[in-house]
Amino acid sequence: MADSTDILTVKGLKAYYRMAYFGIDREVRAVDDITLSIRRNEVYGIAGESSSGKTSLIKVLAAAIRPPLEVVDGALTYRFGDIEIDPYKASSEEVNAIRWKHLSYIMQGSMSVLNPVRRIRHSFSDFAFQPMGVDKKTFWERTRAHLERLNLSPDILRAYPHELSGGMRQRVTIALATVCQPEFIIADEPTTALDVVVQKDVLAMIRDVQRQMGSSVVFVTHDMSVHANIADRIGIVYAGRLVEEGPTRTLFTAPKHPYTAHLVGSLPRIGDTTTKAALEGRPPNLADPPSGCRFHPRCPLAIDKCKTEVPPLETVGQSHRSACWRADEVKPLAPVAGQPAQVTP
Amino acid sequence: MFAIIRDLTRYNIEFAIGCVLVGIITLFALASFFAPVGPTMIYVVPPDMPPSLSYWFGTNSRGQDLFWQLSYAFRNTLTFGVMVAAISRIISITVGLLAGYLGGWVDRVLMFFNDIFVSLPIFPILILVYFVLRSNLDMFTLALIMGCLGWPFDARLIRSVSLGLRHREFTRHATFSGMTPRKIMFEEHLPYVMPIVLATAIANMIWSIGMEVTLAVLGFTNLNIPTVGTTLYWANNHSAMIVGVWWWILIPVILIVTLFIGLFLLTVSLNEYIDPRSRLRRMGGA
């Protein structure tokens, strides 16, 4: 699997929430045995419904986890030039040395990631001055040039976060995360809570930054249309497991997992006036997941084997992997015909 | 409710210690019902005897057995604290639930008064009250005044919880099924704010008892009623420290500090139980 073009390889990664309070012990398997790799210069999207563990996964990738979430098993290796580092085995100094310079992170909730009582310019100098490793004058020149390249006025450096609109703040956050030209950018729900027009700008911005700098981007969102727009490859997460992974076009046209088929089938298309069939049931409780394939209680194709045996993630095509016992039988979801028109966002 | 208390005693050491400390003081106060002497009788035992087997806490310069004297004092002090807590609870629950559930102009008017009461300097007011009433200021009047001053913070707290409850599904159900606002407030919402009421009631007792001690020590209450404060007042008045009757001061101070720490541990553990964030912290720290 791993070759020289991979910037990140993840093997058998497990990260659990462990809680013990007032005599109740709970273990939530948010990231359960995930293996994947990210290539240089690609945009990798992680998709899944809420509480599927996708946010936990991306936090683990960004080495941004806090108790009670902890990595219990597996390996995570970044390769930046000569540096090869597993953030969970390296010292905190070593991890801090790669942050922002090589690995940067756009956190969920752009509304609140900037210090409300300091001007934007302080955030830039706090976050990026040291990693960039240049003198003050060059630093501000580069920062201004970077902002202009992203069509942001350098005047925003003087502003306070509360003086900016939500979309503006998210764009500032992206500028902040990319000012050091990192090779790897992790973005957690970069477009959530933004209106559609601003979403488009922000997505274009991420794509531009990635193309200009040749970085790799990993991002998470539940919104399949965002994936369709900017991802080169997509990984589908269900109940803490990677259930399918492949090039965007392949996943949208020929999914090999019933869950993917459903996600893709639920997207509205222009001219499509059918009602979307909702998936029955709820996402499983990760503290007590179903046996066998975790999707089986909601799966239209489920057989007895699915209830007892966990399907492995196997190659089913050109860089296309799926974890389903009946992968060959999965068909793209046909729209349910003859229903009244209803367009859901 | 009992399940909460059981959980707390089992898993929260602060709560258990608090219960024990408050329990000891309460038992001691209850002992006054079996006292062989009245609380206002003086020169019934030899004065200024240090603690011994016959006088456990010693005797004071007024010829009173400090054990029984303090037992009366704690009974009065505790009663006072409970009275203030009860009066201010009634006001804060009513104001909090009304403001939170009814909202609108009721909320605005109540919160306007709330803001005024929050900013009142209570201690100087109590001194002025004493200045006017002098020895007519008995324990019940003082409790009534303090009860009327000590509710605004807690009312705001209850209001914020009640605001959240108003938009919950079950409130809507209750409204549609024709329950009157009064019934919804007191039968549906009150149980939710009960833990807060309990925690704030104990915090309120700490505050009111502390206030009473302070006022009495300065001589600003009716000094003929034995309370912890008046005990200390008389000790000062007789220059107990200078004469060397240290037990007259040290023993009440130890007992009142025990009571305060006990009550304080109870509020801390209850607050922790109420606030999910501190529970999360506890998990994170483990």
Added chain:
Amino acid sequence: MRDYFTFVLKRLLQLAAVVFAGISAAFFITHLSPISPVDMIVNRVAAQSGGDPLAIQDLRDALAALFGTDLPLHEKFLNFWGRFLVGDLGPSLLAFPTPAIDLVMRALPWTVGLLVTSILLSWTIGNILGGLGGYYQNNRFLKAFGVLAMGVQPIPYYIVAFLLVLLFGYFWPVMPISGGFSINVRPGFTFEFIASVIHHSILPAASLVIVGLGISFLGMRAMVSNIVTEDYVTYAELAGVRTERVVFFYVIRNAMVPQLTGLAMALGGIFSGTIITEQVFAYPGLGSLLVNAVNAGDTTLVLAVSSIAVIAVAGAIFVIDLIHPLLDPRVKVK
């Protein structure tokens, strides 16, 4: 800048309204007192000089005119404000005929000095330690300090002050336990006098600092342990921003804003604290004066002390309000 100016002006009006309401309330409450200053003085004089009934009647009339006791309440009220605005609060009863305002002004520096020093000390140290305690939740020293602060918090001022007197004045007598300075030192701008004042202020200040320190420590720690979970702190930590920077510019800087409001709210309470502290240490400040005035039934003096206290507390809150928008850019000054 213009915005800030209008903001200051608005707050100034608010300050005037609060001072007026507070002092008026104090006026009406104190005038409910059944004690007549005229009778008190007349009795005092009569007891001393035996007294000729005619002379006593003259004295009574003169005093009634002086105190304005025969007027109806609303006229007394107008009279009071008329004289108040020119700094005349009437003669005190406690030290008749010294004007009440003189007694207050004599006591004021003691209280202000004691309060300002102890508030600044306890607020600064408490907030820094509390900020660190909230950020480094597993530090042993800070944890122990937290337990100590928790233990002191429920104990009333009085007891803390009293324990200090017991410890340092009685069991280990190294500190003076009463007065503002030694009797054998002459007041003046001399080293001896200042040293004596400082020596005498240590215990009273310590009692205020101990209690105030605990409160600001616990408040700040609670505030900080919420703020450390805020996204901007997590984000700065993830970006590898230096820890000292995160602690001071992200955590403590943000927690300062509500703590400042807390300080304004606590000021009234702190003033109550000095009343007790001064009483315990026989410190010659406003608190002692108030207690003596209450005991002597001196309406004028009680009112004078209350008025000055209202002005001082409202003024301090006013100053803090002015600082607020400078500390938090989100506060609208318009």
